[in-house]
Amino acid sequence: MKDLTNRRWVLRRRPAGELRDDDLELVEAPVPEPREGEVLVRNVYLMVAPTNRVWMSDIDQYMAPVALGEPMRGMTMGVVVESGRGDIRPGDVVEGPMAWEEYSIARHVRPVPLHHGLPLAALASVLGSSGLTAYFGLTDVGRPKAGETLVVSAAAGGVGSIAAQIGRILGARVVGVAGGERKCRFVQEEFGLAACVDYKRGAVLEDLRAACPDGVDVDFENVGGEVMDAVLAHMNAGARIAMCGMIASYNATGDWWSPKLFRNVIMKRALIQGFLISDYIPRFAEGTAQLAEWVRDGSLKYHVDIVDGIERAPEGFARLFSGANFGKQLVRVSPEPLA
Missing domain, CATH: 3.40.50.720 (NAD(P)-binding Rossmann-like Domain)
Structure with missing residues (x-):
């Protein structure tokens, strides 16, 4: 992993109003080895959401705001490259709170329910x-x-x-x-x-x-x-x-x-x-099972709006506030794994 370079967005300034170009900075950093209990993930999809803007602000909220100088927090889905967890293996697809970056070291991730037989973009949106x-x-x-x-x-x-x-x-x-x-x-x-x-x-x-x-x-x-x-x-x-x-x-x-x-x-x-x-993490399996059934029988349709490249993450995020997106806004950070 020492030969890999990780591009990530760092919060440099708390936005005043709409996000500006100099509020976030794209930096490069080495990719560390995962420790016990951690996994190294190659991020495939960054699922940007309006709540990301709340995390940038120093206001009373449900979790600590992103600290200045720290990577921008985000929900991502990706492929495990190395694992320090016995229940997750390299090649597994996982999702969870990580960051706006190409590679993440993460502890609190969960396997993606691939058994529903739906595309990864669906698992990052309607089943995500x-x-x-x-x-x-x-x-x-x-x-x-x-x-x-x-x-x-x-x-x-x-x-x-x-x-x-x-x-x-x-x-x-x-x-x-x-x-x-x-x-x-x-x-x-x-x-x-x-x-x-x-x-x-x-x-x-x-x-x-x-x-x-x-x-x-x-x-x-x-x-x-x-x-x-x-x-x-x-x-x-x-x-x-x-x-x-x-x-x-x-x-x-x-x-x-x-x-x-x-x-x-x-x-x-x-x-x-x-x-x-x-609040509903213990019931996720129930929700994904019902959503998958509705998608498979045609009752429920989904639409994804994708921009490519970690460098375009702020652009993808801004689409939520301009109203440019149709359906779930995703940033494709790297190629999907081969089936």
């Missing part, structure tokens, strides 16, 4: 953390019933597109919120949503009212801000809100004054619950 977030957030927190109206914001994204389809499978009438006519048409035609509100039209409140004439029973919230305010304005009594993300506020500086219409949680006696996918 994004699909599992959608599955548990909807089935365990939102709990839509047949005939209810479910609103899913960021419905063309990696998590939202899966949550919306799960809602449809469970019999809910699903209304998506997405940015642009093209995305709205895509989620309706490709994923079978009943309607989609284009927030870029600038009339979210009115358009959501028209799309949800019977009000909103369940909200799978990925955006926050103006979009969540519109949902709060149309909630039915006893509505459930599964708080997955608030991407509209992640580039904000100072306090987050979002959403403004939070009083309706009281007025509508709504239940609101935040959740983290890490």
Whole structure:
């Protein structure tokens, strides 16, 4: 391993607003040998997500922010090169919290469920953390019933597109919120949503009212801000809100004054619950088995958006905030292993 060079992104400055070119630096470092209990992984896919932006900020959050001068934290999937663990062998495909880099030394990784017979890109998206977030957030927190109206914001994204389809499978009438006519048409035609509100039209409140004439029973919230305010304005009594993300506020500086219409949680006696996918690690096998079954029988479709090369990781990440991505955004760091 001493002959291998590892390119990695290091956090040099905490972003103020949108990520800038000099907030991260691409550096080279030698690849160390794994110690006992560790594995050396050649990363294949970096699964960028909006929460990466939270990790860059020095704010109160569910884990320590990335320290300045340290590699940028990220969820990756890759092939084991060397192993210091008895339960993982070289050649195994694993995933877990590693970094924006070509090679990672990791301890807390888990084998990827290749036995489902799906492509690696599917395992990094619909059967990965994004699909599992959608599955548990909807089935365990939102709990839509047949005939209810479910609103899913960021419905063309990696998590939202899966949550919306799960809602449809469970019999809910699903209304998506997405940015642009093209995305709205895509989620309706490709994923079978009943309607989609284009927030870029600038009339979210009115358009959501028209799309949800019977009000909103369940909200799978990925955006926050103006979009969540519109949902709060149309909630039915006893509505459930599964708080997955608030991407509209992640580039904000100072306090987050979002959403403004939070009083309706009281007025509508709504239940609101935040959740983290890490809470469900003991149940991952259950979630992946059900998601894989739906993918194989054609009930659930997935879409991946891939950029190639570790040098393009910030570009891939920025696509999440510009709305350029369709489905799960991946950065392909190295070639997939041969079957």
